[in-house]
Amino acid sequence: MRVSVFGLGYVGCVSAACLASMGHEVIGVDVNPVKVDLVNDGKAPVVEERIGELIDEVVRTGALRATGDVREAIMGSEVSLVCVGTPSEPNGSLCTTYLERVTEQIGAALAERGGRGGRGGRQTVVFRSTMLPGTCLNLLVPILEKSTGGTAGVDFSVAVNPEFLREGTSVRDFFDPPKTVIGELDPASGDAVAALYQGLPGEVFRVPVQTAEAVKYADNAFHGLKIGFANELGAVCQALGVDSHQVMDVFLADRKLNISPAYLRPGFAFGGSCLPKDLRSLVHAAQRADVSVPILSHVLASNADHLQRAVDMVERTGKRRVGLFGLSFKPGTDDLRESPLVELAERLFGKGYDIKIYDANVSLSRLLGANREYIENRLPHLAQLLADSVDEVLEHAEVCLVGTRDPAVLSSLPHEDGPLIVDLIRLPDAEARRAEPRYMGLAW
Numbered sequence: 001m002r003v004s005v006f007g008l009g010y011v012g013c014v015s016a017a018c019l020a021s022m023g024h025e026v027i028g029v030d031v032n033p034v035k036v037d038l039v040n041d042g043k044a045p046v047v048e049e050r051i052g053e054l055i056d057e058v059v060r061t062g063a064l065r066a067t068g069d070v071r072e073a074i075m076g077s078e079v080s081l082v083c084v085g086t087p088s089e090p091n092g093s094l095c096t097t098y099l100e101r102v103t104e105q106i107g108a109a110l111a112e113r114g115g116r117g118g119r120g121g122r123q124t125v126v127f128r129s130t131m132l133p134g135t136c137l138n139l140l141v142p143i144l145e146k147s148t149g150g151t152a153g154v155d156f157s158v159a160v161n162p163e164f165l166r167e168g169t170s171v172r173d174f175f176d177p178p179k180t181v182i183g184e185l186d187p188a189s190g191d192a193v194a195a196l197y198q199g200l201p202g203e204v205f206r207v208p209v210q211t212a213e214a215v216k217y218a219d220n221a222f223h224g225l226k227i228g229f230a231n232e233l234g235a236v237c238q239a240l241g242v243d244s245h246q247v248m249d250v251f252l253a254d255r256k257l258n259i260s261p262a263y264l265r266p267g268f269a270f271g272g273s274c275l276p277k278d279l280r281s282l283v284h285a286a287q288r289a290d291v292s293v294p295i296l297s298h299v300l301a302s303n304a305d306h307l308q309r310a311v312d313m314v315e316r317t318g319k320r321r322v323g324l325f326g327l328s329f330k331p332g333t334d335d336l337r338e339s340p341l342v343e344l345a346e347r348l349f350g351k352g353y354d355i356k357i358y359d360a361n362v363s364l365s366r367l368l369g370a371n372r373e374y375i376e377n378r379l380p381h382l383a384q385l386l387a388d389s390v391d392e393v394l395e396h397a398e399v400c401l402v403g404t405r406d407p408a409v410l411s412s413l414p415h416e417d418g419p420l421i422v423d424l425i426r427l428p429d430a431e432a433r434r435a436e437p438r439y440m441g442l443a444w
Contacts, residue, residue, distance in 0.1 A: 001195060003027070004077035006102050008035045008066065010170060011128060011163050012083030013046050013055075018174040019196065020058035028066040029073045039066035050171040070102075074109035079124045079192055081161070082106070086129050094132050096139060103140045107147020110156060124157035124192040130220075133213040136160050136183070157189035160209050162216040177202045183212025225295070232293040236282065239289035266443040268403055268424040269307040269340035271329040276300060276338045306443075307340050311347050313422050313440055314399055320354055323397030323419060325390070326404030327359035336362065341403045349381065356396040358387045360406055394418060402427065 001024050005016040008030040016039075020026040028039050035045040042059040044051045058064040067073055074080065084098040103125075110123055125144065127136055141152045152158045160183035165173045179202050184190030190206045197204075207215075230248060237244035251258055270276075279299055286293045314322060329339035336342050349355055387393045390412045393400065397419040402409065405425060413421060415436065423430055423441045433439040 001025070001079055001192075002077045003196065004029055004073035004080045006030075006070075006073070006080065006082045006106070007084035007098075007129075008032075008039060008045055009083065009085060010046050010048065010167055011165060012081070013039075013044060014048065014051060014165060014170045014174055015081055015083060015128065015163070016064055017044075017051060017054045017058055018171060020063035021054055022199070024063070024196065026058075026064045027073045027076055028064065029068065029070060030066065031068060033068055036066040036068050039064065048170055049168060054171060070105040071109045071112065074106060074123070075113060077123075079126060079196060080106060081126045081128050083128045083163075086131055094135070096131065096135060099127070099129055099131065099135070099140060100143060103143045104147055107144045110144070110150075111148045114155075122154075122156050122188075124159060124189055126159045126161050126193055128161050128163055130162065130216050131160075131213055132217070133210040136209050136213060141185075153186045153189070157192055158185045158209075159183055159189045159193045160212040161193050162212055164216075164219065175200065180204045181212050181215050182206045183209040185209060228295045232286075232291075232295050235291045236286045236289070236293060236296075239291045240285065265426070267426060268310070268442065269303045269343075271338045271340040271343070273329075273335060273337045276303075303340075307343055307347075310344055310401060310422065310424060310442055311351075313442070314348060314353070314401070315351075317399050317420055319398035319420065320352075321396055321398045322348055322353045322355045323387075323393035323400040324348075324355060324357045325359070325393065325400065325402050325406070325409045326424075327357055327362045331405055333361060344401070344403075345385065349385070354396075355385050356387045356393045357382075357385045358390055358393045358409070359404065360408065362386070 003016075003019055003024045004027045005012050005019070006029045008016065008028050012028065012030075013035075016026050016028045028036070030036055030045075032045075038045045039055060039059065042056040044055045055064065082099065082102055084102050086099060087095045089095050106125060110125075113123075127140065136158065141158055144150075144156065144158065145152060148155060150156060162181050162183075164178055177197075177200060180194075180197050180200065182190045182193045182204065184193070184206055194204060194206070205215075233247070234244035237247055254260075256262065279296065283293060283297045286296065324341065324345055327339060327341050327345070328335055329337070329341070345355060345357060387396070390409055394412065394414070399422060400413070400419045401422045401424055402413065403424040410427065413427070415433070416438070418438070421427075421433070421439045423433070423439065426441065426444055427433060430439075430441060430444065434441065434444075
């Protein structure tokens, strides 16, 4: 394919050289004439493993050249990758100045050629720069449409293709990606991007544009969180006289719960007899040792905020009769200690809501020991709130919060008539329900 790459920094330079080595005909574009001259001389404008040899090779074969002329690049390509920087503004917001500028320039060049791409197809504009969800469709596509006088998905294609290149190993990462993500405006847009990377390993995800934009932030936020977690835990271990690397060796060996998909699906708040207690103990130990652990010390606060989101959703409905399905802290148990559902019921009851609760595993007459003591202290009016059946809750409620996957509950939830559904667990049919006006997902 004939490809133009806008921006010859790390991402653009590596993308251009690697695509050229795969057999594509690539034109690199940059406003900095020094970078353009370096590439045309077969030299890399960035310091990166293998990039120097790669650029020298593809420039000598004629597969890669560079220019400062946007019009020339658009006229000579059918796919355009936008790899310009998106730095932070002083207040932390995303700077889209360079994105907007290059998008206007691409749009003007497309207008001159009628928006049609090479080989009889329409031009595909692919945004590879990191940008927040909504940037492409709400900011960049309107710029392209205004500049070209055309319509995205009709006169030209648009896609978002985030990169997962690490500085220092970016060439290796390009040829052996962890995944390829294509946010497509329509199937034709996605087809053009998929063709670019044909033959590379790794799973390909073709998703909506906004999803592709968000994936990069999910990745980088988690990477930062992991590093911060490991460093805070290491500082606590050091203060307590423990070898943090031995601890993490054991931690990392657990591929069932720790390094796995476990606990990484958005849902309701956590609770139970272990997680809250152990987090409090660890943070307290850190404080006693004068070790600052801002990540660990805010985990419980974050959890409490997530629980409050459910309360806020109920309040926004303006309804007063509430049904709650689920009470124990996790399925298949009657353990109510530090259950977030008990906390949720307590908050709603304290605000004067008329509540009915159903949990097949919980019966007041069976509660013993710590369970009974906990309920008597936190929710002493539980007996009058418990319902004997799913139907009793549905008949009572104007709003139903679903915090259980009990088959009897799931099979009884109405679709069109009946109470509003506030989904705390992401129901199995949540995707279909999201289009319904009487459905609200907690974090989806």
